[in-house]
Amino acid sequence: MSKEIITTFKTIRKHTETICKPLQIEDYSIQVVQFASPAKWHLAHTTWFFETFILKNYAQNYVEFDANFNFLFNSYYNNVGTRILQTNRGNMSRPATDKIYEYRAYVDAKMMEFLSDVSDAEIIDLVTLGLNHEQQHQELLMTDIKYMLGHNPIFPVYDADFNLIKDTNSNADSIKIKAGIYKIGYQGNDFCYDIELGVHQVYVDDFEINNHLVTNGEYLEFMESGAYSDFNLWLDDGWSWVNKNDIKSPLYWYKIEGEWHYYSLSGLQKVDKNAILSHINYYEANAFAEWKGMRLPTEFEWEIASQQLNWGKRWEWTNSAFLPYPNFEKANGAVGEYNGKFMSNKMVLRGASVATSQNHSRPTYRNFFNPSESWQFTGIRLVK
Incomplete structure (x- = not known):
């Protein structure tokens, strides 16, 4: 060992x-x-x-x-x-x-x-x-x-060959999941975080989940429809966030001479409409789902469907608040502060992203961030 x-x-x-x-x-x-x-x-x-x-x-x-x-x-x-x-x-x-x-x-x-x-x-x-x-x-x-x-005015290049937001979807289908009772939580013998433990059963109704993520082009249509000025699409907290911060586009997007550009680690470039959307917060994800007449998956739906999904390109917002599983126990001392004390005002994201380190992802991994945060490589998967 x-x-x-x-x-x-x-x-x-x-x-x-x-x-x-x-x-x-x-x-x-x-x-x-x-x-x-x-x-x-x-x-x-x-x-x-x-x-x-x-x-x-x-x-x-x-x-x-x-x-x-x-x-x-x-x-x-x-x-x-x-x-x-x-x-x-x-x-x-x-x-x-x-x-x-x-x-x-x-x-x-x-x-x-x-x-x-x-x-x-x-x-x-x-x-x-x-x-x-x-x-x-x-x-x-x-x-x-x-x-x-x-956020540097000259948008410096980190590495000219290091563009993490150019990936595209490999398919355009959806997956139907039957209603039933399913086991949730980590069941292996390798490392996992304490918040993944406490295997338990949940009931879900029939649902259909996309096996692809929302693209820049799809989100651009949402923007051009006037979505950032239509309060009907937004949660109340989200609408307050939009107005307080004068939000009109995703993080790192800039309209230059009438055309949308975004910053990548390889520099500033024109938005690729076919590439998968990135750096979107929960409020934006929820508003887009509302605009499409769909919704975000719960974290349980996501985990149940994960074996059939292509995932790992973006952290995917779910419609689940970050809460403990049954029988969750915090460790004593400082190690017990690692996760448990953050179970307030945060939403769960599932999957992994293009920035996730090798061998640091699994279907039961529960990431969590404030709903206003978008600086991670986050994206949108829809359910109906």
């Missing part, structure tokens, strides 16, 4: 740094909005996780890299101590980026020593949680980089 976990550890830790390679040094510290953290912070926080929850607790004679880092790079774990406000993550010009890479190298070396002689199943499980945590941050890192560059 030690050899396998060491190999996985090295691979995942290296990938986080690979994501940062196209960045210039000035890019590492930028935080242009509260929810999008600087690249430097992601590099440090994912390292802090291993130092705080594993090395400090289990490695003999471990010497902390820097006593200030617990305050600087703790995210939301109240059990671990005080931390800076999330809005201040971009204020840290110091510690410098090279110091953060030193921190990663130091912790990685200590983890290699520790993992070479560990066999305790509970510790291995905690390391596995840390690796899955880092993979979550790899996707957040990618989307935060896009938000940073996508």
Whole structure:
């Protein structure tokens, strides 16, 4: 087991740094909005996780890299101590980026020593949680980089060959699911998050779900119909969001000389009408479904149909609030803060996206975000 976990550890830790390679040094510290953290912070926080929850607790004679880092790079774990406000993550010009890479190298070396002689199943499980945590941050890192560059007035190119929003649907059919009682929840033996556990039965009525996602062209028709000014299509919260923020198009869309363009990590380009829609929030997804005379699937319908669906290109909004499954239990201490305390004012997304790390998706995975958020690679699948 030690050899396998060491190999996985090295691979995942290296990938986080690979994501940062196209960045210039000035890019590492930028935080242009509260929810999008600087690249430097992601590099440090994912390292802090291993130092705080594993090395400090289990490695003999471990010497902390820097006593200030617990305050600087703790995210939301109240059990671990005080931390800076999330809005201040971009204020840290110091510690410098090279110091953060030193921190990663130091912790990685200590983890290699520790993992070479560990066999305790509970510790291995905690390391596995840390690796899955880092993979979550790899996707957040990618989307935060896009938000940073996508709000730069000159729309800098991250990588000319790295366009994550050009993919198209491979079919145009739909799938009919019979009414019945179905099992929901993770039933395997590999890693999953606590919020996927608690296998239980749900009843669903007959439904028909599209085996394709909404395209840019379809959404453009919605926009051109005057949808962003038609209150009849919107939930009340959504209509308030539209008006408060003067929303007229999806995130990263810009009308230039009468033609729609959008920002991708490979630069600003004309909207491809055949490509799958991306960066849409729950309010927009729900309004589009209303406009089409259809609806969003519940997370249970999505999971039941998932074996027959082509999924994985976009995180797909469901019509389900993020709530606990039956028999859900939070772990004691800081690890128990990982998911359970966020079960308020959030909607569930299912699937994965083009930015999701390899081997970090499964049909039972429950992602969750505020209904106004669209900086992830989110899309729309419809049901009738």
